């Protein structure tokens with residue numbers, strides 16, 4: 196069951212020369228995802244940094260076919276594509292093994308403009324994997340707030356820090372009771388790889404969300420993408436779990452945190468190197484705010500631990 | 506061939522079945538609903554070997570069929586009014602992406618205010634999306650146009666919208682003839698595009714394109730949609746040879762002999778216009794009916810060819826081209842005739858919005874008013 200780095204195939208969807216920023220979490224994640232999915236795959240993308248990274252026509256940094264469709268289209272285009280392939284294979288007009296269809300979509304395309312279509316695809320149980328690389332903002336258009344932007348984070352449209360909390364789309368998806376879903380982190384590549392392999396083996400709708408620290412968006416050093424990913428998990432700010440038809444399993448290190456067997460690192464450890472929290476960390480009520488964030492983390496860990504018992 | 510009595514929506518669904526589409530995606534809206542319902546039933550009952558995707562909006566409909574068409578599937582959808590407007594972004598995508606798609610648009614007024622009945626504002630509002638737009642005037646023509654639309658879209662890689670009037674055509678029973686399946690199969694072989702969105706073909710679709718490479722894509726669409734007129738006519742002739750069915754080329758002309766006054770319109774009102782022409786002829790007016798079958802590409806050259814020097818053109822628009830003071834057909838016709846050296850007098854009126862009744866006597870009265878303006 197457990198995968199080792201050396202077991203991962205050489206295949207890489209992200210070719211050298213990608214236009215992504217240094218340290219881009221989407222590129223790192225896609226490399227791991229590609230290794231798990233293999234070459235017989237089709238990717239659907241909506242406007243985002245992952246699309247901007249492709250480079251300009253006629254070049255492409257992705258080595259598999261990509262449909263670059265419109266912003267709200269992920270769920271329906273993923274669903275239409277996979278169902279069309281089913282029809283064509285069943286009628287014998289395409290031969291061989293049906294490719295894996297997956298969408299590679301930001302938090303803007305998942306939490307906000309595309310949520311309706313993705314929810315519908317989940318409800319219909321369309322046979323594809325929806326990936327959300329969640330960088331907690333509209334990075335491509337210059338880091339505006341999204342529904343995934345956390346409380347207090349400064350973006351170009353929340354210059355004083357976001358006044359409301361992010362929404363919890365993974366929980367929404369959990370209650371769609373889809374065949375398989377998972378959250379993942381770049382700091383735990385073997386866990387991500389395993390989850391993608393699992394998703395590939397299951398028929399129906401799969402959802403995988405990867406927390407994607409964005410160096411220019413969150414304002415941290417480009418070398419620290421993986422380090423921040425790790426601190427997000429260790430502080431309980433990002434939880435690792437998976438679920439089959441709504442049956443939830445917490446994954447380590449989140450499970451140990453939820454069971455109280457290990458303690459989360461102080462959330463300040465996670466926030467302090469992110470420029471988007473500079474205002475919060477200089478605020479006179481900083482301690483109060485941090486305590487509230489940690490209380491919220493504890494609430495969520497307790498909630499998930501109890502939810503996992505259902 | 507079998508003659509049956511049924512509605513326009515039934516004729517549409519039967520044609521989609523005969524075209525052996527691979528996938529249908531649709532979202533309900535009056536008066537389109539029974540097309541989607543019939544297709545869902547055909548598929549569920551195994552009468553049709555296709556997949557049905559019950560999406561949650563029209564934006565999603567167009568996103569789904571576009572992706573399916575990129576993979577090389579023959580798809581179908583139908584909508585009306587607000588549904589068509591809701592697709593707008595993806596209508597552009599589909600045409601820009603040169604995807605072969607067929608959609609029925611059951612024409613209905615758009616809001617505000619809400620109205621369930623026919624006019625052509627929905628289709629006219631999508632004029633510049635790069636879609637071919639056909640307009641049918643009878644149940645038989647709906648059936649035949651859907652089949653023709655597949656032939657055309659798969660030959661020229663431009664999506665085709667088949668328009669027909671809500672309720673007046675969608676829900677009225679009229680006799681029509683169903684074409685034998687072998688004949689349709691011969692006319693319309695399985696869709697096999699040169700490229701598919703698939704690892705066996707490779708390549709990517711719709712990438713970000715620099716300024717020096719972007720214009721050729723858009724300009725070739727602009728050039729090719731103009732050529733679509735010939736392709737529509739050629740295939741309509743071929744279809745006529747196989748089935749005997751003929752509804753006209755780009756225009757369907759009624760009583761052209763010795764005509765000097767031409768009454769231009771589209772959709773079901775053009776059928777009523779034939780009665781108006783008869784009345785005018787009886788009164789000694791040398792009138793003819795010009796029913797536009799292809800709104801996009803607008804058959805400008807054909808219009809010039811049809812109208813003799815000194816002709817008067819009366820345009821009956823069931824839509825507004827806001828800001829021009831008239832409807833889209835009048836603007837289009839005037840632009841088409843601008844280069845004529847001889848004098849052709851043109852005028853027009855907007856009428857029949859939101860299903861306003863247009864009986865022949867009323868059309869005659871409007872024609873007289875327009876002839877008065879041109880004096």
Ligand SMILES: Cc1ncc(C[n+]2csc(CCOP(=O)(O)OP(=O)(O)O)c2C)c(N)n1
Nearest residue numbers: 242243244266301302303304332333334335
């Ligand atoms: C309908 C529509 N509205 C707005 C845009 C502009 N736009 C392009 S990318 C983007 C943000 C994408 O955010 P996200 O999905 O989170 O991806 P990221 O850029 O963060 O990678 C926006 C708003 C668009 N392309 N289409």
Ligand SMILES: [Mg+2]
Nearest residue numbers: 301302332334
């Ligand atoms: Mg984002």
